[in-house]
Amino acid sequence: MLSSRPAPNRHVGLVGWARENLFSTWLNSILTFLSVFVIGFVVIEVVPWIIQSSWTATSLNECRAAIIEAYGEGTHGACWAVIRERYLQLLYGFYPSDAYWRPNLALVLMLIAIAPILYPVLPRKMLLFSAVYPLLGIWLLWGGSLWTMISILLGFAIGYILMAASSRAFGTLTGLITATLGIIIYWIFAAVPLSELLQSIFPRLWLEPVESARFGGFMLSTTIGVTGIVSSLPLGILLALGRKSDLLIVKAICIGFIEFIRGVPLITLLFVASTLLNIFLPPGTNFDLILRVIIMVTLFSAAYLAEVVRGGLASLPRGQFEAADALGLDYWKSMRLVVLPQALKVSIPGIVSSFIALFKDTTLVSIIGLLDPLGLTNSIRADADWNGIIWELYVFVALIFFVFCFAMSRYSMYLERKLKTSHD
């Protein structure tokens, strides 16, 4: 047996650590001192600004006076009072204040709906709730009759029944076509009268409608961001598969779509959503602006996701596809059971980056007049009381965005770790 002996002194303890990591060479030492200096400078400048602040005031002038009175002449402190006074607006925009419970409830239910997707240990039955949540969330946020949502949902049930019945008799493709036609016909001709009928019989399931123009703040960002994220991932996956498909037309369409969308700035697409689309739609159609923006953001993000997922698909050895084929799995089954689980796992970092980018890009909607948090800071600064205030608002907005994005980033690291330990 070899007897173990302690590591040489210069490799252990705080001194050893510092010598190895901070002062290993001359250059390293210089960089260490420079970094300490810069960090110290920032802390000395910023921390007092954050702490020597005022939380109670109704205007910027009052605020400054209060800070000088408290901390002496020449002190520059943050005026957090503006956040205290306006945070509801930054969170909800101009949503009616007596209905704040609706977005709050929608948020809580959303977390419940997302949980079983993020954490597979939760009971699979919860996915049923996740499936109906989108319509429930829309109803809570925009109001109107719950019967509208229920009758829309009924369309899916009808489609499912048609699919099951006709695919047994005539094959999958026929079943799919029958089901799609059935759903569309039902939605166009029967859904509205049905929901009106039900509404007149059971009028209690009604929430005061809220127009899209009153949406704003983080509620708006979250609505656009989460809807965009949830719908762009499946679309992106389909585009990636389409791009690798043997069917030439499908392939051409997917490549064309991806390259076009990636070649155009998001702002252009948003302008198209806000103005041009009206020209193409029949006059009098009232196609909700937020919905149009969500569609554009989704398409934009899906094109990027498609490329990320394609990278993941390309990283799989050909043998995986062949083994799945050789076992008799058809295309969709081999994609779902063999190829995508592996390809998506490889793509997690890229996918989450796209999600984070999408979420931050929701601030661009202020350009077409929607009141996202940044749009609201402009209107707050235009207020005579708060004219001249900048940093406090941006710090607050940045902080909240950071919390969201950091959470996504941490989740992706958790997921990668979890998937890793179980296989390799």
Add this chain to the structure above:
Amino acid sequence: MENKEIQTTDRLAVEITDMNKWYGSFHVLVDINLTVHEGERIVICGPSGSGKSTLIRCINCLEEHQEGTIIVEGTELSSDLKNIDRIRSEVGMCFQHFNLFPHLTILENCTLAPIWVRKTPRQEAEDTAMYFLEKVKIPEQAAKFPGQLSGGQQQRVAIARSLCMRPRIMLFDEPTSALDPEMIKEVLDTMIELAEEGMTMLCVTHEMGFARQVADRVIFMDEGQIVEQNEPEEFFSNPQNDRTKLFLSQILGH
């Protein structure tokens, strides 16, 4: 030898007539004619690039042929989708690099196709999987992931995975050539056992001991053609064709 006692029936498992295949302008398979009876064990050998892999991959439609007919278990292979899936679930295949699914456990690898293709109830599929894992002598690894197994163990799992579909024909494409010598034996033993049970087998392999012991017929391919085929004794002791002689002298190290 005792294993040769198993009777091959008159029913045809595979019937290939005048088959030709090209990759672009490159003629990989030239006028292939081959019939395999049910229960017959065939070893295919030949120099690298001679089209051995391509030939057996044509039998379960991993590659398409352009001319001639291939009939497998009474079904002609055409580009008709329904046939392809039926053939593939009747024909098991083992690859040189195993191609296990790394994101699934050994047991899940074995139950995936029975559950999703054959619609076998999960419990039954798992019982079948355990039966075959025991047969290849690694039931204790069922809960592990492929990355945690040795190459020989992985290849035996791959064999079990194919067997779970209860195939009528097994294809092997150089199943031992990616393995270390000490692992080759464990895989070959599994294959010998399978052969002794009367499974119809087509093996691309350079394991001449294996060919001697179990094959009913050895086929030699070169430049996309079947150059010579014969019973193993005859094939090894008395090769007819010059190319066969050259190949055998190289591979047997004379």
